[in-house]
Amino acid sequence: MIRFECDYLEGAPVQVLEAIAKANLEQHPGYGFDPHSDHAKDLIRQACRSPQAGVYFLVGGTQANLIVLAAGLKPYQGVIAPQTSHIFNHETGAIEATGHKILSVETKDGKLTAQQVKEVCRSYWNETHKLFFVQPGMVYVSQTTEVGTMYSKAELAAIYDVCKEYHMKLFVDGARLGYALEAPGSDMTLADLPQLCSVFTIGGTKQGALFGEAVVVMDDELSREFPYHIKQRGGLMAKGWLLGVQYEALFTDDLYLKLAKHAADLAVKVHDGLKSAGFDFYFDHMTNQQLPVLTQAQFEALSREYSFDLFAALPDGRIAARICTSWATKQEDVEKLLSDLKKLK
Amino acid sequence: MIRFECDYLEGAPVQVLEAIAKANLEQHPGYGFDPHSDHAKDLIRQACRSPQAGVYFLVGGTQANLIVLAAGLKPYQGVIAPQTSHIFNHETGAIEATGHKILSVETKDGKLTAQQVKEVCRSYWNETHKLFFVQPGMVYVSQTTEVGTMYSKAELAAIYDVCKEYHMKLFVDGARLGYALEAPGSDMTLADLPQLCSVFTIGGTKQGALFGEAVVVMDDELSREFPYHIKQRGGLMAKGWLLGVQYEALFTDDLYLKLAKHAADLAVKVHDGLKSAGFDFYFDHMTNQQLPVLTQAQFEALSREYSFDLFAALPDGRIAARICTSWATKQEDVEKLLSDLKKLK
Amino acid sequence: MIRFECDYLEGAPVQVLEAIAKANLEQHPGYGFDPHSDHAKDLIRQACRSPQAGVYFLVGGTQANLIVLAAGLKPYQGVIAPQTSHIFNHETGAIEATGHKILSVETKDGKLTAQQVKEVCRSYWNETHKLFFVQPGMVYVSQTTEVGTMYSKAELAAIYDVCKEYHMKLFVDGARLGYALEAPGSDMTLADLPQLCSVFTIGGTKQGALFGEAVVVMDDELSREFPYHIKQRGGLMAKGWLLGVQYEALFTDDLYLKLAKHAADLAVKVHDGLKSAGFDFYFDHMTNQQLPVLTQAQFEALSREYSFDLFAALPDGRIAARICTSWATKQEDVEKLLSDLKKLK
Amino acid sequence: MIRFECDYLEGAPVQVLEAIAKANLEQHPGYGFDPHSDHAKDLIRQACRSPQAGVYFLVGGTQANLIVLAAGLKPYQGVIAPQTSHIFNHETGAIEATGHKILSVETKDGKLTAQQVKEVCRSYWNETHKLFFVQPGMVYVSQTTEVGTMYSKAELAAIYDVCKEYHMKLFVDGARLGYALEAPGSDMTLADLPQLCSVFTIGGTKQGALFGEAVVVMDDELSREFPYHIKQRGGLMAKGWLLGVQYEALFTDDLYLKLAKHAADLAVKVHDGLKSAGFDFYFDHMTNQQLPVLTQAQFEALSREYSFDLFAALPDGRIAARICTSWATKQEDVEKLLSDLKKLK
Structure with a gap:
């Protein structure tokens, strides 16, 4: 996980x-x-x-x-x-x-x-x-x-x-x-x-x-x-x-800002990866809480290997998931996530 | 200090x-x-x-x-x-x-x-x-x-x-x-x-x-x-x-009780040392907050090398000092303190 | 007034x-x-x-x-x-x-x-x-x-x-x-x-x-x-x-219900009078707080002789006024008010 | 009562x-x-x-x-x-x-x-x-x-x-x-x-x-x-x-002060009556809450015809009762009370 x-x-x-x-x-x-x-x-x-x-x-x-x-x-x-x-x-x-x-x-x-x-x-x-x-x-x-x-x-x-x-x-x-x-x-x-x-x-x-x-x-x-x-x-x-x-x-x-920069850079990576994979955003921005909109099926598929926050349940049945980066987030985890996300589209 | x-x-x-x-x-x-x-x-x-x-x-x-x-x-x-x-x-x-x-x-x-x-x-x-x-x-x-x-x-x-x-x-x-x-x-x-x-x-x-x-x-x-x-x-x-x-x-x-025992044993040492040196106690007991009664002069003399809590100012001008032991208290510090206390009497 | x-x-x-x-x-x-x-x-x-x-x-x-x-x-x-x-x-x-x-x-x-x-x-x-x-x-x-x-x-x-x-x-x-x-x-x-x-x-x-x-x-x-x-x-x-x-x-x-009935009956009178005079209602109901919608001019004209509560200022510039009846409201005051309201239309 | x-x-x-x-x-x-x-x-x-x-x-x-x-x-x-x-x-x-x-x-x-x-x-x-x-x-x-x-x-x-x-x-x-x-x-x-x-x-x-x-x-x-x-x-x-x-x-x-004076004057009357009858006071003063000390027996005897506040139960078994005067206290009630109190001594 x-x-x-x-x-x-x-x-x-x-x-x-x-x-x-x-x-x-x-x-x-x-x-x-x-x-x-x-x-x-x-x-x-x-x-x-x-x-x-x-x-x-x-x-x-x-x-x-x-x-x-x-x-x-x-x-x-x-x-x-x-x-x-x-x-x-x-x-x-x-x-x-x-x-x-x-x-x-x-x-x-x-x-x-x-x-x-x-x-x-x-x-x-x-x-x-x-x-x-x-x-x-x-x-x-x-x-x-x-x-x-x-x-x-x-x-x-x-x-x-x-x-x-x-x-x-x-x-x-x-x-x-x-x-x-x-x-x-x-x-x-x-x-x-x-x-x-x-x-x-x-x-x-x-x-x-x-x-x-x-x-x-x-x-x-x-x-x-x-x-x-x-x-x-x-x-x-x-x-x-x-x-x-x-x-x-x-x-x-x-150190404070360097740690922040690490998270910020990875957030951009997540955002751009999601965007290029064609995901909608609940709110579209570049900071460290990315809120892509997933179908139930996508959310469940990903939840086998990843944990996200269920940020909001949309009226159309889809889910706004929260994906956070932080000072501790690993580049390779982000890359694996983006690659798995792409496969779902 | x-x-x-x-x-x-x-x-x-x-x-x-x-x-x-x-x-x-x-x-x-x-x-x-x-x-x-x-x-x-x-x-x-x-x-x-x-x-x-x-x-x-x-x-x-x-x-x-x-x-x-x-x-x-x-x-x-x-x-x-x-x-x-x-x-x-x-x-x-x-x-x-x-x-x-x-x-x-x-x-x-x-x-x-x-x-x-x-x-x-x-x-x-x-x-x-x-x-x-x-x-x-x-x-x-x-x-x-x-x-x-x-x-x-x-x-x-x-x-x-x-x-x-x-x-x-x-x-x-x-x-x-x-x-x-x-x-x-x-x-x-x-x-x-x-x-x-x-x-x-x-x-x-x-x-x-x-x-x-x-x-x-x-x-x-x-x-x-x-x-x-x-x-x-x-x-x-x-x-x-x-x-x-x-x-x-x-x-x-x-571990919890072992740490407590360390403090408790040193508290007894402090108590007995104070007692044998002739100090009164504000409350006389054997737990980790010892409350000897010192004169102003004694309190000041000791305060050059040690820090205590001024627990209570007594009506006769003396001071009830608080001396605590804890899991981290060093045996040698207690011994030095008792020896210095004795000299004040 | x-x-x-x-x-x-x-x-x-x-x-x-x-x-x-x-x-x-x-x-x-x-x-x-x-x-x-x-x-x-x-x-x-x-x-x-x-x-x-x-x-x-x-x-x-x-x-x-x-x-x-x-x-x-x-x-x-x-x-x-x-x-x-x-x-x-x-x-x-x-x-x-x-x-x-x-x-x-x-x-x-x-x-x-x-x-x-x-x-x-x-x-x-x-x-x-x-x-x-x-x-x-x-x-x-x-x-x-x-x-x-x-x-x-x-x-x-x-x-x-x-x-x-x-x-x-x-x-x-x-x-x-x-x-x-x-x-x-x-x-x-x-x-x-x-x-x-x-x-x-x-x-x-x-x-x-x-x-x-x-x-x-x-x-x-x-x-x-x-x-x-x-x-x-x-x-x-x-x-x-x-x-x-x-x-x-x-x-x-x-007595409690008799007093209430007095107010309730007069409220109906106010409501029906307002309706027949062509006034809109902020909320249209028959209880003792009637909320007709008045123009600024109507509100000001009436305010010379009557006092109302300004219940809400509407986006179109009009005013929802509150006209209350109670156990103490006088029938003749209601009649005078309705007659004056009619003249404003 | x-x-x-x-x-x-x-x-x-x-x-x-x-x-x-x-x-x-x-x-x-x-x-x-x-x-x-x-x-x-x-x-x-x-x-x-x-x-x-x-x-x-x-x-x-x-x-x-x-x-x-x-x-x-x-x-x-x-x-x-x-x-x-x-x-x-x-x-x-x-x-x-x-x-x-x-x-x-x-x-x-x-x-x-x-x-x-x-x-x-x-x-x-x-x-x-x-x-x-x-x-x-x-x-x-x-x-x-x-x-x-x-x-x-x-x-x-x-x-x-x-x-x-x-x-x-x-x-x-x-x-x-x-x-x-x-x-x-x-x-x-x-x-x-x-x-x-x-x-x-x-x-x-x-x-x-x-x-x-x-x-x-x-x-x-x-x-x-x-x-x-x-x-x-x-x-x-x-x-x-x-x-x-x-x-x-x-x-x-x-009016406010006149009403107060009425109560104050009767309070003095109560106080002096109690004093001359030999009662102790819980607190001895001349204001409108008089606090005589009564025995249990006296308290009970009086309670048949009068109501007092039981202000405090004293360690010796006696009772400090509260007797208040106010703007509404009747002179004759005070007189009757004092006369009944005297009989208890």
């Missing part, structure tokens, strides 16, 4: 494992108050060209999302997010469990537009009796999105402008940020992010860490209060240095 | 690191639905002689506490716990943030008695207008306690009897369970725990894992619903196999 | 005011533990032919909704509700503030269908990894709906069947229940409700009480626990007898 | 009932956006000599407490309150249900001292790892307290000074504010309150309204956001004018 169902199948590259092994028997102060964590934070600030940013390490993505939103919203506020977003669909109501409504917006391609955000805000702020409605307090987008599409710099900037106009924070969930930055057509670097939002994450779990999400906070008040929220939500790791050493490794010699 | 401030200074023993490294490039299904996790759960069930128990892995202790309590309590119920307990004092209101009151009870030595629990329940159930009061729905104890004392089998059994009488669940927080089981005077084994409570944890973070708490659930309904609560609170690890392989290693060849 | 914007403009009919005045200087035990409340509950049980029902009085509708849902849902469950429902749109996130997601469903006419409910449930229960999704635990409908449509007995029964199949409770928000029961075409009586759902409200605020919603609970466990939830959410009235005496009055000599 | 168990046995004085009756068939805009509510707010601002204050009307006390605290605290903050306080003991965990811990302080006489508040704050702010602790964000006191004692101006001012020093809000729960203001020894007027705290309530339920608590908010940000919190917690009354007209009546011709 060759697995393509997600981008967190394997552990971590050798540099990360070695960093953990090397620090393993050092005696570290707890909770991330250790020199490795400090150094990792500095490396991230440098990579983002943002010496004032607050940087915090968390273990997982849902945890990061719920903490950022619970910290950034007032009790009567909600977060605007795409209907396809992870927080709206795949977190067992984690955001609502912190007391906040998700103001979901239907999108064409998993991406919010500045115009849509503006409409939600206008509609709220034009209400006579605003007090019956949930006030939009933040906007949540992910880069890449749940369906693999991605925002351009201009698109994010336009959303952020609307956010500033309506006194909202913008949160960019970067669980797959590296895979976006290295995808063909990307016009963004890590150093752009601090200008484009109030808070973003640099995902580790899917991009070369055993686990870990770095939260980069540009908003001063949010940053100052963030540690309290982390602890209260059970997100403070006793051995915080484990997150520190991993991000130290990932942000040394550009 | 030799550190004694807590029992989670170092990473993990070689067996645990090797287990991670070995599984690192395997392709694992996500979220703990992998063979390593299944195997680890079986090993734990065997060690606990409890084939029907639900076993779940979480990353950290506060996370475990808040999920167990949020899962086990109805909205109008609270948890009875010692005033010195971790949940009452050191979790930034994590339990209250899930909506539940902690019904705190002052104790002599960090331990609830069955009698105290009974009094809280009687007082509630005898109330005419119960609906104004928080109903006790669970009891929380930790083994060892926050101050290092421990429950005997009979003491826990008595508390559990009261719990059953008043339809409450009993939760034993075992962040340091192994250190209790291997302490001198312990009359309990892992196999006793399932008979003594509704749910307990087998702590990894402080006892040989890089991170991880195993939650063992004896209550059927709680067990069935537990995974939903885990995900909702951000506690579901994407690469759940990381927890699985660690607990596999810890529960192979009795 | 003649007001038609809602059905809670005036206080209460003379019978209700007199009942309060009469009991005013009696000495009542607090919190609804008084003979008037007991009697009112019995009258309601009789009217519903349901001697075992739990009956509880609350002050307002949002309060009733949030308490019923917080009491009836487990933390990881959500409630299925129409996208147009009051709880989804007009309660400032009150339901989410108790930790629960509203699983909203787009409807044709403000009414959920059994088929739609079934689809949500199927989709959830067919999921492989259910634990990422919010489990449907209750269904919320209102009778009449927010747009004035109403469920037939068969429609509610079909939804309730689906609820039972999927172990969900059905909650019927009856803020306007009487107005539904007395509307033309209604095939339901109060005595049918207990067979059609797990819990329902008999609205007072809009139907003849100064304030008050009676919650009738058929589910035994929900009923037993309900008082605790009421108190915890701040819904327990100190002078609960105020609710008791009002419902005593409303359920004596069929 | 003559009832003395609480101060909310009866409805309202004739002026309040008449005000409701008079406005009953007016057509009022909903939710307190009506002229009566506006006028009542102005009257309160005048009485408080505080033209800028935000004034909001709520139905009940627990509701007021939970809304004020949920609105005024950040998620990681808690409220300092006496262990005897209503919020800590008698609200079914309503505050914790909004996610906040109550930092309870043991008191001598139900009153927090500035010194005690300071110690809690110092202890928190001196902590090295503050992030493990609940940050004190507000202080809650009630005037009179749950045990009937009351704060002097200087005492409140001292607490408020500490609050300002540590960036906390001070909330004075005035469910019995009038009874405090009119008690012998009071050195405070309504006009002093705005200088002494961030937010306070002027209780109606126990002091002449059928129901209602006026929340007076001096903190600008809290005031601006307050309406959203009210609606979200189910506290917004549809017929808000009902609260408006009651407070209009109460704040016309000093």
Whole structure:
């Protein structure tokens, strides 16, 4: 069985494992108050060209999302997010469990537009009796999105402008940020992010860490209060240095982006192979979550040797499968897959 | 600087690191639905002689506490716990943030008695207008306690009897369970725990894992619903196999208890050394958190070479320091410390 | 200014005011533990032919909704509700503030269908990894709906069947229940409700009480626990007898239904008058919230003498206005309004 | 049976009932956006000599407490309150249900001292790892307290000074504010309150309204956001004018204080009668909740003709009974009670 169902199948590259092994028997102060964590934070600030940013390490993505939103919203506020977003669909109501409504917006391609955000805000702020409605307090987008599409710099900037106009924070969930930055057509670097939002994450779990999400906070008040929220939500790791050493490794010699590039290149290979073999796409893009449309028969045939995610069951009976590449994906596995896919057509 | 401030200074023993490294490039299904996790759960069930128990892995202790309590309590119920307990004092209101009151009870030595629990329940159930009061729905104890004392089998059994009488669940927080089981005077084994409570944890973070708490659930309904609560609170690890392989290693060849024994033996050494040197104890016991009382001058003198936790500032100006041993504590460090302590008297 | 914007403009009919005045200087035990409340509950049980029902009085509708849902849902469950429902749109996130997601469903006419409910449930229960999704635990409908449509007995029964199949409770928000029961075409009586759902409200605020919603609970466990939830959410009235005496009055000599009939008859008059004058309807039905479509000019012209609710701004620039009748609406005001409306055409 | 168990046995004085009756068939805009509510707010601002204050009307006390605290605290903050306080003991965990811990302080006489508040704050702010602790964000006191004692101006001012020093809000729960203001020894007027705290309530339920608590908010940000919190917690009354007209009546011709004086004078009578008859007091003070200590036999004898609250069961087997006076208490009932009490000695 060759697995393509997600981008967190394997552990971590050798540099990360070695960093953990090397620090393993050092005696570290707890909770991330250790020199490795400090150094990792500095490396991230440098990579983002943002010496004032607050940087915090968390273990997982849902945890990061719920903490950022619970910290950034007032009790009567909600977060605007795409209907396809992870927080709206795949977190067992984690955001609502912190007391906040998700103001979901239907999108064409998993991406919010500045115009849509503006409409939600206008509609709220034009209400006579605003007090019956949930006030939009933040906007949540992910880069890449749940369906693999991605925002351009201009698109994010336009959303952020609307956010500033309506006194909202913008949160960019970067669980797959590296895979976006290295995808063909990307016009963004890590150093752009601090200008484009109030808070973003640099995902580790899917991009070369055993686990870990770095939260980069540009908003001063949010940053100052963030540690309290982390602890209260059970997100403070006793051995915080484990997150520190991993991000130290990932942000040394550009490892983070190199790993991302590997996945991005293989994603293009998968995409082009699928296209030339004549497959349709559920959403057609070049990032690391490829969503080809297969017949039931094709899906079953392939499932004997490969595992995919059943991303969506289409009304016509076909299946949108998710095929992910990651830093750990093997070139030969991709080639074998493409050759087997071709035979099905 | 030799550190004694807590029992989670170092990473993990070689067996645990090797287990991670070995599984690192395997392709694992996500979220703990992998063979390593299944195997680890079986090993734990065997060690606990409890084939029907639900076993779940979480990353950290506060996370475990808040999920167990949020899962086990109805909205109008609270948890009875010692005033010195971790949940009452050191979790930034994590339990209250899930909506539940902690019904705190002052104790002599960090331990609830069955009698105290009974009094809280009687007082509630005898109330005419119960609906104004928080109903006790669970009891929380930790083994060892926050101050290092421990429950005997009979003491826990008595508390559990009261719990059953008043339809409450009993939760034993075992962040340091192994250190209790291997302490001198312990009359309990892992196999006793399932008979003594509704749910307990087998702590990894402080006892040989890089991170991880195993939650063992004896209550059927709680067990069935537990995974939903885990995900909702951000506690579901994407690469759940990381927890699985660690607990596999810890529960192979009795590693977990061997590591605990190492810490327990050194704790006795520290205790006896302190005693013979004439130090008082804040709480006098033989487990891995020793709490000698030092003068300011002694504390400062030692702090040049050692780090301790300032556990409590006493009214007479002296300091109760916390000196922890763990699976990773070096015999020679303990000897040096005791010799330096003696010189201070 | 003649007001038609809602059905809670005036206080209460003379019978209700007199009942309060009469009991005013009696000495009542607090919190609804008084003979008037007991009697009112019995009258309601009789009217519903349901001697075992739990009956509880609350002050307002949002309060009733949030308490019923917080009491009836487990933390990881959500409630299925129409996208147009009051709880989804007009309660400032009150339901989410108790930790629960509203699983909203787009409807044709403000009414959920059994088929739609079934689809949500199927989709959830067919999921492989259910634990990422919010489990449907209750269904919320209102009778009449927010747009004035109403469920037939068969429609509610079909939804309730689906609820039972999927172990969900059905909650019927009856803020306007009487107005539904007395509307033309209604095939339901109060005595049918207990067979059609797990819990329902008999609205007072809009139907003849100064304030008050009676919650009738058929589910035994929900009923037993309900008082605790009421108190915890701040819904327990100190002078609960105020609710008791009002419902005593409303359920004596069929006052409740007589008041409803008055509103229902005038609603028909408004509807027929609008229709014969050639107005379109946003939703065309015969209940007490009439939603004619007006041009901007018509809306403004009428607003000089009347107040309406601006129910919706249509894409073509026209306005759906809400014209409500109630127990207090005057026949002559309706006639004047219809005559003025006719002149605008 | 003559009832003395609480101060909310009866409805309202004739002026309040008449005000409701008079406005009953007016057509009022909903939710307190009506002229009566506006006028009542102005009257309160005048009485408080505080033209800028935000004034909001709520139905009940627990509701007021939970809304004020949920609105005024950040998620990681808690409220300092006496262990005897209503919020800590008698609200079914309503505050914790909004996610906040109550930092309870043991008191001598139900009153927090500035010194005690300071110690809690110092202890928190001196902590090295503050992030493990609940940050004190507000202080809650009630005037009179749950045990009937009351704060002097200087005492409140001292607490408020500490609050300002540590960036906390001070909330004075005035469910019995009038009874405090009119008690012998009071050195405070309504006009002093705005200088002494961030937010306070002027209780109606126990002091002449059928129901209602006026929340007076001096903190600008809290005031601006307050309406959203009210609606979200189910506290917004549809017929808000009902609260408006009651407070209009109460704040016309000093009715509020006159009613309070009646209760206060009778309380003194009860107190002096008890004293001269030789009864001990659980807490000895002159306000409207008198707490004499009775033997079981005395308590039972009296309970044949009177109802009291069993306030506390004393270790020596005696009972602290609560005897309340209110605006509605009859002089002859007090005289009969005192005469019967005397006979028991």
